[in-house]
Amino acid sequence: MTGWVKIVGLGPGADALVTPEAQAVLDTATDVVGYIPYVARVADRDGLVKHASDNRVEIDRSQHALSMAAEGRRVAVVSSGDPGVFAMASAVFEALENGPAAWKSLHIEVIPGITASLAAAARAGAPLGHDFCTINLSDNLKPWALIEKRLRLAAEGDFAMAFYNPRSKSRPEGFEKTLQILRETCEPERLVIFARAVSTPEEALRVVALRDATPEMADMRTMVIVGSSLTRVIAGTQIVYTPRFVEG
Amino acid sequence: MTGWVKIVGLGPGADALVTPEAQAVLDTATDVVGYIPYVARVADRDGLVKHASDNRVEIDRSQHALSMAAEGRRVAVVSSGDPGVFAMASAVFEALENGPAAWKSLHIEVIPGITASLAAAARAGAPLGHDFCTINLSDNLKPWALIEKRLRLAAEGDFAMAFYNPRSKSRPEGFEKTLQILRETCEPERLVIFARAVSTPEEALRVVALRDATPEMADMRTMVIVGSSLTRVIAGTQIVYTPRFVEG
Numbered sequence A, B: 001m002t003g004w005v006k007i008v009g010l011g012p013g014a015d016a017l018v019t020p021e022a023q024a025v026l027d028t029a030t031d032v033v034g035y036i037p038y039v040a041r042v043a044d045r046d047g048l049v050k051h052a053s054d055n056r057v058e059i060d061r062s063q064h065a066l067s068m069a070a071e072g073r074r075v076a077v078v079s080s081g082d083p084g085v086f087a088m089a090s091a092v093f094e095a096l097e098n099g100p101a102a103w104k105s106l107h108i109e110v111i112p113g114i115t116a117s118l119a120a121a122a123r124a125g126a127p128l129g130h131d132f133c134t135i136n137l138s139d140n141l142k143p144w145a146l147i148e149k150r151l152r153l154a155a156e157g158d159f160a161m162a163f164y165n166p167r168s169k170s171r172p173e174g175f176e177k178t179l180q181i182l183r184e185t186c187e188p189e190r191l192v193i194f195a196r197a198v199s200t201p202e203e204a205l206r207v208v209a210l211r212d213a214t215p216e217m218a219d220m221r222t223m224v225i226v227g228s229s230l231t232r233v234i235a236g237t238q239i240v241y242t243p244r245f246v247e248g
Helices: A020-028 A058-070 A088-097 A101-105 A116-124 A144-156 A173-185 B020-028 B058-070 B088-097 B101-105 B116-124 B144-156 B173-185
Strands: A004-009 A031-035 A049-053 A074-079 A107-111 A132-136 A160-164 A191-196 A204-209 A222-226 B004-009 B031-035 B049-053 B074-079 B107-111 B132-136 B160-164 B191-196 B204-209 B222-226
Touching: A004 A020, A004 A058, A004 A088, A020 A074, A020 A107, A031 A058, A049 A058, A058 A074, A058 A088, A058 A101, A074 A088, A088 A107, A107 B116, A116 A160, A116 A191, A116 A204, A116 A222, A116 B107, A132 A144, A144 A160, A144 A173, A144 B144, B004 B020, B004 B058, B004 B088, B020 B074, B020 B107, B031 B058, B049 B058, B058 B074, B058 B088, B058 B101, B074 B088, B088 B107, B116 B160, B116 B191, B116 B204, B116 B222, B132 B144, B144 B160, B144 B173
Parallel strands: A004 A074, A004 A107, A031 A049, A031 A074, A132 A160, B004 B074, B004 B107, B031 B049, B031 B074, B132 B160
Antiparallel strands: A132 B132, A160 A222, A191 A204, A191 A222, B160 B222, B191 B204, B191 B222
């Protein structure tokens, strides 16, 4: 048996947003590896071994996946959303880069998925319909100063912005600082979308002006989208969109 | 019959990357509206009327879709990739905003899809595994000065970058200027990925250092991804990834 690792994006939550390509990987894997709630989304099946692990052990999990593939197993590493956007793909490649040379000849593939920012944007309308920045607000793996620098540059460029991991229980202050930076750099009417658990039964969408945004509106299951200066609500609807046209 | 408009993302090209949610819309629509090559991707079916139109008539097409929905038809507006990323969603909402008041009570939904940047990133490895900017390089609808400003700010913030519509036949000079700006702002070793027609039979992937990148490497079917200063090729492989960790 020839082993492989396929790093699979399960999309934001709904089964209807799992691509046939991702499903085919899950149907042929011998092992599924991932964070507990994502592994739980994969249906049980004879011959499929599930290896669920807690958050923040991404490198251990990646090493486990690669070592099983080296033994000939077909391993699906699952992420929510898209595996290449603040998810497992970079962790697996980091483990690969620092691991045994033999791992480098393994068959490894990334299977894209619907990432949370685009699922959230679709629910709101089209707030990311023009140029945008995608920023992970967690300062677990990078200095806060870099996050602040990127936020200020994104605002200066009038990009729309999509924020992943806006507010963890252990470090809630980052999102409060983010709102402060936005208040210093954007007008008070700037639209902010809080999209929680999109495509799941807990889905909740809220659109507010920046002046009314509070830190408590976000948690780790929330995607936050900040419009550009041109982003608006269509009068008579709840649709938020960013026009394609910018005057010269 | 109650009409609707659903703005559907067909993903980058392969049927295996069309979500079940998108397929279900195509299976229940009475009409499909879109750019010729995207409408051609929808299977013929009794009771389904296809309305294919040329490029650059996005507003006409949107008005047509909305007016058919107002008459009770179930209209799928199709885009390649994700409809919210430089595709039909913003055009439909622009037509809605400027159209008859009655259109504002229509049922309108955006159905997300796998966008080209993430499909291309998945093929290369995980070049967008850290913060990144998504920029449309076409200056059809915005001034070139804004594109240049955003490119310089993205480079200053050491964001990775994903470029849509890098180089049209009618305006090939924009991408040449883009490469010049990158050469002024990034080191010559910076990695540039040219990913053409990902997930189709014409797929081609090329990874070069910025110093070796030339305008001819891109066309309108190419997604261009520029790494951050930390993006690298894993020795002994062809995998390109951006690490999750940035030193403080």
